[in-house]
Amino acid sequence: MSILHWSREAFGVSLKAEDIQFWQVALRGMLVYAALIVILRFAKKRSLGRATAVDVVIVITVGSLASRGITGNAPLGNSLIAVVTLMAMHWLVSLVTRDHSTISDWIKGSPRRIIANGEIDEEALIAAHMSDDDLEEDLRQRGVADPKEVRLAMLERSGQLSVIKDKG
Numbered sequence: 001m002s003i004l005h006w007s008r009e010a011f012g013v014s015l016k017a018e019d020i021q022f023w024q025v026a027l028r029g030m031l032v033y034a035a036l037i038v039i040l041r042f043a044k045k046r047s048l049g050r051a052t053a054v055d056v057v058i059v060i061t062v063g064s065l066a067s068r069g070i071t072g073n074a075p076l077g078n079s080l081i082a083v084v085t086l087m088a089m090h091w092l093v094s095l096v097t098r099d100h101s102t103i104s105d106w107i108k109g110s111p112r113r114i115i116a117n118g119e120i121d122e123e124a125l126i127a128a129h130m131s132d133d134d135l136e137e138d139l140r141q142r143g144v145a146d147p148k149e150v151r152l153a154m155l156e157r158s159g160q161l162s163v164i165k166d167k168g
Contacts, residue, residue, distance in 0.1 A: 017072035028070045035080055036066060039087050052108045052157050058090050108157050115153035118166065128155050139163065 008014060011031065012024035020028075062083050069079025097104035112124050114135065125135060135147075138161040144150055152164040 011076055012072060013076060015072065020072040025070060025072070028072070028076055031076070032066045032070050032080070036062070036083070039084060042087070042091075054090070054093065054108055058086060061086055111157055112155045113152065114155050114161065115147050115150045115163075117152075118148040118150060120147050124155075130155070135161075 010024065010027055012020040065079045065082045068074035069076045093107060097107055112128055114121055114124050114128070120135070139147065142163045144163060144165065149166055150163055151166045154162050156162055
């Protein structure tokens with residue numbers, strides 16, 4: 001029996017989803033897990049850090065494709081090819097947005113100043129769909145009791161609030 005024939009049998013490559021055995025699903029899971037580790041090692045390191053909207057879309061889509069390949073609801077090879085293609089597109093987008101701030105802002109969004117010199121920008125809060133309660137919670141999580149203690153607070157592209165406290 002050739003290695004190709006053995007692997008097709010082991011992974012249930014030609015089977016319909018309902019005909020795949022539990023052990024074949026387990027083998028598919030191990031293969032997809034290993035493949036995703038290899039693929040992510042070639043991805044940019046920031047894709048594993050704080051997520052922008054683009055990163056979240058990639059994570060959801062890759063997860064969906066991987067699960068379909070594991071369960072047999074889509075051909076395993078096609079699922080892995082789609083994951084590689086998505087990661088390549090993600091890499092290409094990150095390369096383009098690195099050098100073109102207008103494109104970066106359009107795809108990833110741009111940071112928004114929420115507090116400057118202790119003054120809350122109410123229009124920025126409204127535009128960011130942030131309530132006063134949301135802002136207060138974010139400030140408390142950063143050890144700030146009063147917005148007057150803040151020199152600068154920015155709502156970053158990741159959705160996180162970064163805070164620079166006033167030295168006073």
